[in-house]
Amino acid sequence: MFDTTRNDAAIGRDLIAKTDADGWCLPYENYPFATCELGGGMQVTHHRRPRISGMDIYALSLVKLGSGNNLVGYYMYKGGTNKIGSLSTLNESKATRYPNDYSILSYDFQAPISEYGEIREQYRLTNLLHLFVNDFGDVLAPMKTVDARTAVAAEDLASLRYCMRTDGKSGFVFVNHYQRLAKLSDVKGAVIDTGVVEFPPIDVCGEVSFFLPFRMDLSGNLLEYATAQPLCRLENTWFFAAIDGVEAEFCFTGDPCFRPKTDSVVRVNDIQIVALSWDRARFARKLSGRLYIGDNCDLYMCEDGIHAVQDGDFSYDVWNGSAFEHVVVERSFTQAKAVFETVKEPFAPPYAEELCLGGARKRTWKKITVLGEGGFVEIPDQYDVAQIYADGVLAADNFYYGEPWRVPAKLLYGKTCYLVMSELRDDFYREV
Numbered sequence: 001m002f003d004t005t006r007n008d009a010a011i012g013r014d015l016i017a018k019t020d021a022d023g024w025c026l027p028y029e030n031y032p033f034a035t036c037e038l039g040g041g042m043q044v045t046h047h048r049r050p051r052i053s054g055m056d057i058y059a060l061s062l063v064k065l066g067s068g069n070n071l072v073g074y075y076m077y078k079g080g081t082n083k084i085g086s087l088s089t090l091n092e093s094k095a096t097r098y099p100n101d102y103s104i105l106s107y108d109f110q111a112p113i114s115e116y117g118e119i120r121e122q123y124r125l126t127n128l129l130h131l132f133v134n135d136f137g138d139v140l141a142p143m144k145t146v147d148a149r150t151a152v153a154a155e156d157l158a159s160l161r162y163c164m165r166t167d168g169k170s171g172f173v174f175v176n177h178y179q180r181l182a183k184l185s186d187v188k189g190a191v192i193d194t195g196v197v198e199f200p201p202i203d204v205c206g207e208v209s210f211f212l213p214f215r216m217d218l219s220g221n222l223l224e225y226a227t228a229q230p231l232c233r234l235e236n237t238w239f240f241a242a243i244d245g246v247e248a249e250f251c252f253t254g255d256p257c258f259r260p261k262t263d264s265v266v267r268v269n270d271i272q273i274v275a276l277s278w279d280r281a282r283f284a285r286k287l288s289g290r291l292y293i294g295d296n297c298d299l300y301m302c303e304d305g306i307h308a309v310q311d312g313d314f315s316y317d318v319w320n321g322s323a324f325e326h327v328v329v330e331r332s333f334t335q336a337k338a339v340f341e342t343v344k345e346p347f348a349p350p351y352a353e354e355l356c357l358g359g360a361r362k363r364t365w366k367k368i369t370v371l372g373e374g375g376f377v378e379i380p381d382q383y384d385v386a387q388i389y390a391d392g393v394l395a396a397d398n399f400y401y402g403e404p405w406r407v408p409a410k411l412l413y414g415k416t417c418y419l420v421m422s423e424l425r426d427d428f429y430r431e432v
Helices: 054-066 121-140
Strands: 034-039 070-074 145-146 161-166 170-178 187-190 203-204 208-218 221-226 231-232 238-240 250-252 265-268 271-277 284-287 288-296 299-303 307-308 315-320 324-329 335-345 361-372 377-378 386-390 393-400 405-407 417-420
Touching: 054 121, 054 161, 054 170, 054 208, 070 121, 070 299, 121 231, 161 250, 208 231, 231 288, 250 265, 271 315, 284 299, 284 417, 307 315, 307 324, 393 405
Parallel strands: 034 070, 238 271
Antiparallel strands: 145 161, 161 170, 170 208, 187 203, 208 221, 221 250, 231 238, 265 271, 284 288, 288 315, 299 307, 315 324, 335 361, 361 417, 377 405, 386 393, 386 417
């Protein structure tokens, strides 16, 4: 829900009172609206195991941006692995007076970048917002949030949820049509009137969240409105992301409106407009002043050039100022193979307490022989808790929450490895 309330009064309230004894309260309106722990994912605990989707994170970040947020900060953005202390484990647990039992090692958090460096959908979706904030933050930051004329209650799943940020002359309309674990009704023919510009009717259907510009200055060319999401800018070229289910339309002052085909280049006076498909925009990365779009792969830059997070051959498009050039990169890669053999318990697991959270459970052991160190070993089994011991040392652990467990082959290659899994029961919350 779009809401300008600053809710950090709940943070540290065990140490800091909401108001002083004389009733003084911090004037939030005098300070920048920033988020330092916006949800990037959610940790799986033993008794509660949610499954986070890309839209869970993207919609939340977009709503906060529309509500006035000017500093986008997450927790966690990259998952990690806890260490083990010299005398004990260092994870949160009920035994150490925390409310949850976390896995001993894994603090993956279902973050945009996983514990082992894989990219999740929320990374790609939030990157759409990050590109915009980096290029147009100076335009957005001074704008105030204006709520919709009619407030929408949280339990209302039928009405359109929207607000705008504006300086009174121009701005952006933010629309959120997604709510976690709920289905919102389609909204057909929605007309949004900013008081300055009225957008043409649009259908808002399915799980979508987006924002639209009005009276946006593009190097002296006034964009009255666009039914596409601004993405980034390179010199005289402005890139937008076409929203699924909404036809991209651009209307400039003094020029006829036009509806470009996705990925085509349209020239308006001295500038160029490119409307990327939503799927392609998810893989757009602005690296060292150039725009790259991975071909279903996630790109990054090192000193020796462009790389993909995914292993093996990959390809991408790079913008040359007037069009995209296609580049193919060949990389040798051999996926490791893993052989699983059910065995009797080879040794008493050093961290057996994790395997019997909630009570004693039957345990299954498998010896893992990993052939090669490329890629990931995938464990498709269902279990309560799983641990992998490599040369007798706990190397990885996981609470099953509905997704296959993926462990880097190089973590296990060349070692004597055993997988132990405790019996799965219906004694915790798990999303299906």
